[in-house]
Structure formats: structure tokens, C-alpha cells
Amino acid sequence: MVAKIKVTNTVAQVLSCFLSDIGAERYGRDMIKETGLPSGTLYPILARLERAEWLSASWEDIDPETEGRPARRFYRLTPDGVVAARDELAALRDQLTRALGPIGKPRTT
Structure with missing residues (x-):
């Protein structure tokens, strides 16, 4: 069982990057380009x-030395991580929908 973490907007960006191609291994520089987040x-x-x-x-x-660059550290969602990421992003989406309404307009009461 994976630990629960706080999913902020930036964490959601990183998780979305991983979920866009679940089987892919990612490395930092590639993710920096994709998410626009600083290292x-x-x-x-x-x-x-x-x-x-x-x-x-x-x-x-x-x-x-042969490659002319340092080795990369590759990251991949674990099977439990896939489930946790999907669940947390869905909960975040639901929370935003409740707060903003179905098309991003603030609710009026």
C-alpha cells in the first residue's frame, strides 16, 4: 500500500505527465521540458x-565517458502509484468542479 501525499497543483502536473504514458520511464530533464517546472x-x-x-x-x-554525459535516473509509476495518482487527480478534479462549477465559472448562490 502506498503512502498518501498532498497533491498540489505542481504534484498534479508531475502525475499527469506520468499518466500520459503509464509505461514510459521518465527522467528529470525530459519532465522539466514537459511540465515547465524548474529542477x-x-x-x-x-x-x-x-x-x-x-x-x-x-x-x-x-x-x-563513452556516452559523454552522466547516467540518467529514470522514474516510473508503480502499479499502486498508478491507482493512487488516478484517484488523487480525480478527487482534485471533483473538488475543482464543485468549487468552480461544470465549465469553470464561479458558482453564484
């Missing part, structure tokens, strides 16, 4: 998601 925001989120067991991570098996 100082993205990497702490990835670390939190990994500690909560929503993500698994592994280092790329390359020779940095």
Missing part, C-alpha cells in the same frame, strides 16, 4: 513520490 521544484516532488512508493527509480546503465 528545484521537480526533483523534490520526484523524491517525495518515490518515498511514498508511487514511483520506482533506477539509474541508467551506461558508461558516462
Whole structure:
């Protein structure tokens, strides 16, 4: 069972990135480009998601000298992470819909 974490807007962006292609492994620089988040925001989120067991991570098996770059750390949603991410994003969507109404207009009472 995965730990529960607070899903902020930035965490939701990261989770949406992973859910856009569930089977894909992602690495930081790729996610920075896709989400527009700075590294100082993205990497702490990835670390939190990994500690909560929503993500698994592994280092790329390359020779940095041959490749001319450092090895990348790849992240992937765990099966439980997929379920947790979908559930949390759905709850966030429901909360926003209740607050804003069905088409993003503030409710009038």
C-alpha cells in the first residue's frame, strides 16, 4: 500500500505527465521540458513520490565517458502509484468542479 501525499497543483502536473504514458520511464530533464517546472521544484516532488512508493527509480546503465554525459535516473509509476495518482487527480478534479462549477465559472448562490 502506498503512502498518501498532498497533491498540489505542481504534484498534479508531475502525475499527469506520468499518466500520459503509464509505461514510459521518465527522467528529470525530459519532465522539466514537459511540465515547465524548474529542477528545484521537480526533483523534490520526484523524491517525495518515490518515498511514498508511487514511483520506482533506477539509474541508467551506461558508461558516462563513452556516452559523454552522466547516467540518467529514470522514474516510473508503480502499479499502486498508478491507482493512487488516478484517484488523487480525480478527487482534485471533483473538488475543482464543485468549487468552480461544470465549465469553470464561479458558482453564484
